[in-house]
Amino acid sequence: METAPAPAPETVSLEAKSPFEMRVHLGEGVPDTDVRSALKTGDMGFLHSFTTGSAVDGPGIRLVAWTTACMFRCRYCHNPDTWTLSNGIPVTLEKAIEEVRKYANGLKVMRGGFTLSGGEPLMQDRFASRLFEAVHGMGVHTAIETNGMFGDRLSDNELQNIDLVILDMKAFTRSQHELVTGGMHNEDVLEFCNRLAELKRPMWLRYVLVPGLTDIPEEMEAVADFGSSLGVVERVEILPFHQMGRYKWERLKLNYTLEGTEPPTNAQVATAIAIFREAGLDAS
Numbered sequence: 458m459e460t461a462p463a464p465a466p467e468t469v470s471l472e473a474k475s476p477f478e479m480r481v482h483l484g485e486g487v488p489d490t491d492v493r494s495a496l497k498t499g500d501m502g503f504l505h506s507f508t509t510g511s512a513v514d515g516p517g518i519r520l521v522a523w524t525t526a527c528m529f530r531c532r533y534c535h536n537p538d539t540w541t542l543s544n545g546i547p548v549t550l551e552k553a554i555e556e557v558r559k560y561a562n563g564l565k566v567m568r569g570g571f572t573l574s575g576g577e578p579l580m581q582d583r584f585a586s587r588l589f590e591a592v593h594g595m596g597v598h599t600a601i602e603t604n605g606m607f608g609d610r611l612s613d614n615e616l617q618n619i620d621l622v623i624l625d626m627k628a629f630t631r632s633q634h635e636l637v638t639g640g641m642h643n644e645d646v647l648e649f650c651n652r653l654a655e656l657k658r659p660m661w662l663r664y665v666l667v668p669g670l671t672d673i674p675e676e677m678e679a680v681a682d683f684g685s686s687l688g689v690v691e692r693v694e695i696l697p698f699h700q701m702g703r704y705k706w707e708r709l710k711l712n713y714t715l716e717g718t719e720p721p722t723n724a725q726v727a728t729a730i731a732i733f734r735e736a737g738l739d740a741s
């Protein structure tokens with residue numbers, strides 16, 4: 458981790474041009490007792506930023522809040538500054554709700570909505586749940602982008618405040634999941650997907666295509682067959698790997714293993730899409 462002095466959080470804008478903006482140390486001044494209380498109650502969250510005008514984080518135009526903290530260490534992660542809770546700006550729940558309220562009418566008119574992403578939003582499940590309840594109450598479409606590991610932290614009732622779950626599927630087999638995420642298993646992820654299916658909650662799946670790491674046909678077929686079996690997956694997005702986050706790994710002095718990896722070719726992307734379509738899914 459960098460040792461540069463932390464800027465005062467109040468001097469850093471909550472809005473960022475994109476999540477690719479590097480942000481670190483912004484919540485380090487918050488006492489441990491306040492952090493613990495925030496995680497327990499959801500009165501305060503830690504956010505990398507808000508970004509506006511996203512067309513890739515759910516249906517329509519989205520306002521996106523990016524949380525900090527994640528339990529995975531995906532080798533292709535393009536925002537490793539969001540791994541650490543204390544890198545985020547401490548934001549009261551009221552302030553986060555007000556930030557969304559500013560855009561609520563526009564989001565409704567544009568048939569867009571609000572997306573909570575990260576990091577992993579369910580590392581701050583109380584904050585996430587209370588924010589979703591408030592935003593859903595405004596009549597704004599809500600979505601979460603999650604790796605699914607902590608899905609059991611949300612009750613069935615709380616899930617009703619989330620109109621769309623965008624599940625970032627790293628892999629289907631346990632060994633591949635561990636390889637991609639730095640040793641994390643995926644039993645809880647699959648269990649959460651099955652629960653969403655039982656509850657008939659709409660889902661999208663995302664799969665990051667990394668040549669030499671995730672472009673394994675059998676693995677993609679297994680993800681596709683599983684996704685298809687759920688019966689609630691409305692869409693699959695194949696995300697081509699890119700190197701836009703590489704500078705963050707370097708600046709954070711993290712061990713980046715994909716230095717020489719090229720983005721997939723159009724043909725490789727088309728092959729992946731075809732595998733998911735073969736399973737009957739709407740993939741693009």
Ligand code: SF4
Pocket residue numbers: 527528529530531533534535536537539575576577604625
């Ligand atoms: S789950 Fe997302 S935020 Fe967490 S390490 Fe993986 S890509 Fe990064």
